[in-house]
Amino acid sequence: MQDYNYIQKQDKEIYDALMGEEQREAEGLELIPSENYISRAVREANGSILNNKYAEGYPGKRYYGGQEFTDAVEQVAIDRAKQLFNCQFANVQPLSGAPANMAMYFALLEPGDTVLGMHLEHGGHLTHGHPTTSINKVFNFVRYKMKDVDTGEIDYDELRAVAHEHKPKIILAGFSAYSRELEYTKFVEIAKEVGAYTVADMAHIAGLIAAGVARNPFDDGFDVITTTTHKTLRGPRGGMILTNTDEEIAKKINRAVFPGLQGGPHEHLIAGKAVAFGEASHPSFKEYALQILKNAKAMEEVFRAAGIRMLAGGTSNHLILADVYGSLGITGQEAETTLDAVGLTVNKNMIANDTRKALDPSGIRFGTPAITTRGMYEGEATRVAEIMVEVLKDINNETKKKQLKEEVVGLATAFPVPESFV
Ligand SMILES: Cc1ncc(COP(=O)(O)O)c(C=O)c1O
Structure with missing residues (x-):
């Protein structure tokens, strides 16, 4: 168990709650598929001194002074992410999976544009445009589903028909409650027919992809990947956006994250991401x-x-x-x-x-x-x-x-x- 010496001395309410959670996690088994445990090394990075630092901007181009070490940390995180997912550009600043998706939409779309994503009840995520979410007020979301709920086969004919009818700017592959692999080549094929970007939200399976035990959508020609870093990837709670298409898209993504949607990056968590990516590249x-x-x-x-x-x-x-x-x-x-x-x-x-x-x-x-x-x-x-x-x-x-x-x-x-x- 981690030491909580200072919290114990100064804040009983929080100390008691932390002890409760320590015991709950020690004596119970976590089966929620979006949850995981981080290593002590990642925890140390998360709780590190970098919490103290404002670092608006990107490595080498910051709005505040004193960035020697934040730049080093963020660059390592970027380089490791690129290597892990075999891509050219990585933005490691999104605070979590939902903000990563918001930034991706604003980078690639104009208000009123259409996104074709998986139906929530068929496995998609709230951030893929559920009616209750704010993003639904800005962009137009249309859906594809499974053809056969007992095999999980996606209805690619419907996907193609909806794409041709609604001309989405993004076709989104990805899920939070779907247990089969998607056929990424079909998404790419249909996106080409209608001139859409292909985006994979691999929040759940990022660790499986990084390890090479699930297909990497970039290998099938996807433009962009968004992800969380805290599920199968076993890093700190956070998000990330990767792209392989061209530098222009990478720049749009960077601008959409900062200053588009976020302020100062959480460099302590970015350090945690870097450490976790290092762990994920280990055999x-x-x-x-x-x-x-x-x-x-x-x-x-x-x-x-x-x-x-x-x-x-x-x-x-x-x-x-x-x-x-x-x-x-x-x-x-x-x-x-x-x-x-x-x-x-x-x-x-x-x-x-x-x-x-x-x-x-x-x-x-x-x-x-x-x-x-x-x-x-x-x-x-x-x-x-x-x-x-x-x-x-x-x-x-x-x-x-x-x-x-x-x-x-x-x-x-x-x-x-x-x-x-x-
Ligand atoms: C596919 C998918 N995208 C995005 C998210 C949102 O991530 P976060 O909860 O970190 O904002 C999740 C979280 O469950 C997810 O499963």
Whole structure:
């Protein structure tokens, strides 16, 4: 556990909450597929002295003095990002995934332009233009969906037809609740037909791409990639925009991030990103990413054997979306709360063609990035999935839940988060 000596001395309220979270994370298992644990090295960078420094601008072109070390840190982060994702330009300043997407839209579009993205209930993300988001007031969003929700196949015919009808300026590939690989070449082909940019929001699978265990959209000719850095990539909470097309687009992206949308970059987090990118280029990261996939497959097998419907029929990546309402008659919220009670954290999630509402949908979403960081292999992943099924099939059995909670605490204690990954 990290030292919190100064907080302990001066701020009891925050100290108590931090201790609570330390215990929750130590004794429970994190199965939310967008979450992960960072190394001590990344934590040190995040909590470093760079927090003190304003560095508006970019390396070599800042608006404030005293940038010798911030420039060095940000340049290392940029260079490592470019190497990791095999591209020519990287902006590492976006504060998170949502601001990265906002900056990307403003870099490539004029107000009123159209974006073609994946439907939220079919796996897309809020920032891909959900009606409740502010960005929806500036740009026009149209949708594609899965053709077959039981295989996950995207309806590329519909995608092409919608693209020809609405002439989007961006065709957006990417998701937060979709468990199969996208056919990037089809996106590129259709984008060429209508003169659109291709953008991949790879927030969820950035680590899998960096490790080379999932396809890199740049290899199929994508123009831009946006991502978070804190999910499978296992870095600090943050965002990033990459491009490979030309310097003009890179300049537009830089201007859209600063001064377009943000002020001073968070150089302490950029230092954390640099350290995490260094970890992700280590050979052990590839093994980690491969194990994420194997562990997800192991969990899929348990759910299939239990007769619980999985959207897209299972998984080819790090996450599974299970229809607990259709299969077991319990809502996503009930499943989330019950699993939480035994120390397993998942999130409720809408499923394609859901008959229920977002705050109590039919599905749960879970995945393996965090348990794999803890050093779990297929055997443990299988057991975790079995515990989930046992709990979900008998949600009112308090004795069983008590026993299983003890087992989860035992497992979590036996697999503490490692301090270092390299
Ligand atoms: C595909 C995708 N894009 C963007 C985001 C937004 O990232 P953040 O929560 O860091 O703003 C997420 C987060 O879940 C995501 O899954």
